[in-house]
Structures are given as C-alpha cells and as structure tokens.
Amino acid sequence: MTDQKPFVDIRHAKKSYGTLEVLKDINLQVQKGQIVAIIGPSGSGKSTLLRAINDLDPLTGGEVWLEDKQINKKLPHRQYEAHINQVRQEIGMVFQHFNLFPHLRVRENVTLAPKMLKGITDAEADKLAEEQLDKVGMLERIDHYPSQLSGGQKQRVAIARALAMNPKVMLFDEATSALDPELVEEVNLVMKKLAEEHMTMIIVTHEMSFAESVCDRVLFMDQGVVVEEGPPEVIFRNPTSDRTKEFLRKHLAGQHP
Amino acid sequence: MQKVFPFFLEAAWITVLLSVLTTILGLILGIIGASARLSRFALLRFLGAAYVSVFRGTPALIQLFILYFGGPQIGIQLDAFEAGVIGLGINAGAYMTETMRGAIIAIDKGQIEAARTVGMSRGLTMRYVVLPQAMRLMIRPLGVNINAMIKATALVAAISVVELTYTAQRFIGSTYKPFEMFLIAGLLYMIIIYITGQAVAWLDRKARIT
Numbered sequence: 001m002t003d004q005k006p007f008v009d010i011r012h013a014k015k016s017y018g019t020l021e022v023l024k025d026i027n028l029q030v031q032k033g034q035i036v037a038i039i040g041p042s043g044s045g046k047s048t049l050l051r052a053i054n055d056l057d058p059l060t061g062g063e064v065w066l067e068d069k070q071i072n073k074k075l076p077h078r079q080y081e082a083h084i085n086q087v088r089q090e091i092g093m094v095f096q097h098f099n100l101f102p103h104l105r106v107r108e109n110v111t112l113a114p115k116m117l118k119g120i121t122d123a124e125a126d127k128l129a130e131e132q133l134d135k136v137g138m139l140e141r142i143d144h145y146p147s148q149l150s151g152g153q154k155q156r157v158a159i160a161r162a163l164a165m166n167p168k169v170m171l172f173d174e175a176t177s178a179l180d181p182e183l184v185e186e187v188n189l190v191m192k193k194l195a196e197e198h199m200t201m202i203i204v205t206h207e208m209s210f211a212e213s214v215c216d217r218v219l220f221m222d223q224g225v226v227v228e229e230g231p232p233e234v235i236f237r238n239p240t241s242d243r244t245k246e247f248l249r250k251h252l253a254g255q256h257p
Numbered sequence: 258m259q260k261v262f263p264f265f266l267e268a269a270w271i272t273v274l275l276s277v278l279t280t281i282l283g284l285i286l287g288i289i290g291a292s293a294r295l296s297r298f299a300l301l302r303f304l305g306a307a308y309v310s311v312f313r314g315t316p317a318l319i320q321l322f323i324l325y326f327g328g329p330q331i332g333i334q335l336d337a338f339e340a341g342v343i344g345l346g347i348n349a350g351a352y353m354t355e356t357m358r359g360a361i362i363a364i365d366k367g368q369i370e371a372a373r374t375v376g377m378s379r380g381l382t383m384r385y386v387v388l389p390q391a392m393r394l395m396i397r398p399l400g401v402n403i404n405a406m407i408k409a410t411a412l413v414a415a416i417s418v419v420e421l422t423y424t425a426q427r428f429i430g431s432t433y434k435p436f437e438m439f440l441i442a443g444l445l446y447m448i449i450i451y452i453t454g455q456a457v458a459w460l461d462r463k464a465r466i467t
Binding site for chain 2: 081089
C-alpha cells in the first residue's frame with residue numbers, strides 16, 4: 001500500500017485568514033479505495049482541509065492532487081474555471097446541511113448536473129436517478145420535493161446527487177451532525193454501503209463509533225495541525241498524544257460509559 | 258358632475274399605461290443594474306452602485322424636471338408622456354436593482370456550493386439554482402416597488418401629462434369641487450393598485466414551492 005502512488009495527495013497545505021492560521025503545513029495521502037476519517041474539536045481546521053480538496057476554500061499555500069492532476073492550480077480566471085469545473089465532477093461532496101435544491105424534485109436534484117454537464121438524454125437521466133436513488137433507499141420519494149423529506153432522507157438524496165456524477169472520491173463534511181439522533185443510522189448505513197463498494201472517502205465526523213467501524217485511517221486534528229494519525233483501533237483505543245486522549249475523553253463521555 | 262367621468266376614465270387609462278410601461282422599463286433596468294452590482298468587475302459594480310445612489314438619493318420630481326425641462330438644453334427632446342415613462346422607469350429601475358440584488362444574495366451560500374461542487378459553472382449555477390429561487394423571493398418586494406411607482410405616476414402631472422392627478426386638477430377650475438375631484442382620482446388610483454396587488458399575490462402563490 002505505502003509504495004503505491006497516492007490517489008488524493010495533499011502536500012504542505014497552509015491556510016490563513018489574515019494572521020489567523022487555520023491550517024499549518026498539513027500532509028495527507030489517501031490511497032484509492034481508502035476511507036479516512038478526520039476528527040477533532042471545532043475550529044481545528046478539519047472542515048477547511050476537506051473543503052480545500054475541491055478548492056471550495058482555496059489554500060494559501062501547498063498543493064492538492066487527485067491522481068495526476070493538480071486541483072488547486074494557479075491559472076487565469078477563465079482557464080481556472082474550466083479546469084476546476086472539470087475536476088470537481090470527479091469529487092463528490094456531501095454537506096452538513098444537505099444543500100438540496102428546494103425548487104427541484106428529488107429526481108431533478110439528482111439529474112441536474114449530469115444533464116447539464118454530461119449531456120445525457122432525459123431517458124438516461126431518469127434511469128440514472130432511479131439507480132442512484134434506489135441505492136440510497138429513496139426511490140419511493142423520487143417525485144417529492146426536499147421540503148417533504150426528513151433530514152436523514154434529505155441527506156441520502158444529497159449522497160445520491162453526488163454519486164450521480166460518478167465521482168472518484170467522496171468528501172463528507174459532518175454529514176450527520178445536523179440530524180436528529182434517530183436519523184443518523186440511515187445515513188451511516190448508506191456510507192457503509194459505499195465503503196463496501198470501495199469508494200474512496202474522506203470523512204469529517206463527530207461520530208467516533210462510526211469512524212472506528214468504517215475507516216481505515218483516522219486523523220486527529222487540533223489547531224491547524226495533524227496531532228496524530230493511524231488505524232482507528234490505535235487512535236481510539238490507544239492514542240499516544242495527550243491532546244488526542246483529552247479530546248476523546250471529553251467526546252466519548254456519555255457515548256461509551 | 259357626470260360629464261367629468263369619461264375624462265377621468267381616459268385619464269385612468271393613461272395612468273395604467275404609464276404604470277405598465279414604467280414597470281417594464283424598471284424591470285429591464287433592474288436586471289441590468291442588479292447584474293452590474295453583482296458583477297466580478299469592479300467598474301460595473303461601481304456603475305451599478307452609482308446608478309442606485311443617484312436615483313434613490315434624489316427626488317423623482319427633480320429627475321423628471323431635469324429630463325423634461327432640462328433635456329432640450331442638452332439635445333434631448335421628449336414629449337411629456339415619453340419623459341414621464343423614461344424618468345419614472347429609470348427611477349423605478351434603481352429601486353428594483355436593489356430588490357433583485359437583495360433576493361439573489363439572500364439565497365443560501367450552500368446552494369451555490371452544492372452546485373459548484375458537482376462541477377456546474379458560475380453561469381449554470383446562477384441560471385438553474387440561484388435565479389429560480391431568487392425570482393420567487395423577489396415577487397413580493399417587486400410588488401412593493403410597483404405599488405410605490407404607480408403612486409409616483411402622479412408626479413408627471415407636474416410636467417403636464419394628462420393622467421389622473423392632472424385631470425383632477427384640471428376639473429377643479431370648472432367645477433369648483435376639489436374635494437370630489439381628488440376623491441375620484443384617489444378612488445381610481447386605489448382600484449388600479451388593488452388589482453395590481455391581487456395580481457402580485459396570485460403570482461406569489463403560484464410560484465411558491467410545494
């Protein structure tokens with residue numbers, strides 16, 4: 001595994017807002033099919049790092065690569081736009097607040113981008129929507145509007161929307177943080193299913209038990225640096241850093257008595 | 258008394274015509290103004306902002322006077338009706354610019370991010386994600402702009418367009434009944450505004466997302 005060329009490669013990522021440094025020289029290599037969880041307290045920079053991968057929050061220093069393409073290339077405006085719109089098609093993203101398009105039905109939420117960007121026919125789009133929605137268990141709601149769905153259902157549709165572009169990697173930005181506790185499981189199940197299909201995933205999460213059961217690797221971030229990283233059984237059961245221990249102790253209080 | 262009614266009806270028609278044409282011009286200028294204010298280019302943003310501050314920052318009556326009375330001095334010859342439509346339209350456009358811009362920037366940033374992360378360009382995102390939602394948001398406030406503008410058409414009486422207010426004033430001279438004359442004009446304005454309000458409310462209901 002280690003000698004393989006990384007699939008997603010973040011090199012010396014730096015990000016600052018004025019004098020505030022939110023990412024301080026972060027390196028992260030993810031192999032194809034790997035599932036990496038990023039955990040850490042709020043303000044640790046984990047979401048910023050994730051959002052740097054598709055250049056939603058551009059880095060102030062460092063490089064992000066997907067296979068042999070540099071994502072955050074410095075290009076003149078027009079060329080950059082063409083470039084980024086192309087690479088973003090290969091990177092699916094799921095947000096904490098779903099961000100479904102409220103004016104479109106579930107079906108059109110899934111097919112809007114493929115129709116616009118891949119020029120597929122209406123019949124192909126319908127088939128695509130049905131496939132993807134079936135995968136997340138939302139086929140029955142295909143003609144509903146997002147406002148008629150529960151949070152868990154919305155998030156499953158959002159995952160189907162991202163999958164419809166047939167991405168090479170999926171980014172999850174606290175996908176279950178905004179959900180009522182009883183709705184978390186249905187979204188976790190969909191993510192587990194993707195894991196079984198060997199989708200490459202980078203997951204920012206507060207769900208420690210989910211991270212432990214699904215991920216190959218866990219990064220603990222605090223104050224803009226990766227404090228510790230390793231396999232979940234090490235990070236969760238046997239962390240070396242005091243900051244990791246402290247974070248887990250606080251976080252797991254109440255979850256695992 | 259009865260003799261004045263046909264004149265008032267004709268005048269009401271002129272007011273309606275003024276309102277419709279001004280609304281159309283205002284909407285067009287509003288779209289241009291809002292696009293400029295939201296442009297990537299600083300110069301366009303500046304021009305948009307200047308348009309809004311100049312025309313919201315001065316009385317519409319002064320704008321009409323400058324156009325109608327001052328226009329010929331700089332080679333702009335307009336009849337009173339044309340000056341009324343153009344003057345009020347430019348004025349309404351400044352208000353509508355802000356209404357449209359407000360509705361567009363009110364759309365949740367997450368909507369734009371969701372569209373951009375699947376690879377949609379700025380243009381596609383604006384057209385298929387932001388505008389369909391913003392247009393629904395702007396119906397009511399544009400209705401408020403139009404309401405204000407219909408009432409502002411009374412100002413063009415001052416440049417002698419024969420609309421409702423001018424007609425009321427004209428008949429005071431022959432009837433000596435200012436109370437009745439202004440009451441008739443007021444009632445006709447109210448009918449026009451009521452119908453417009455209902456139309457806006459209907460559009461708003463129709464555009465609502467289920």
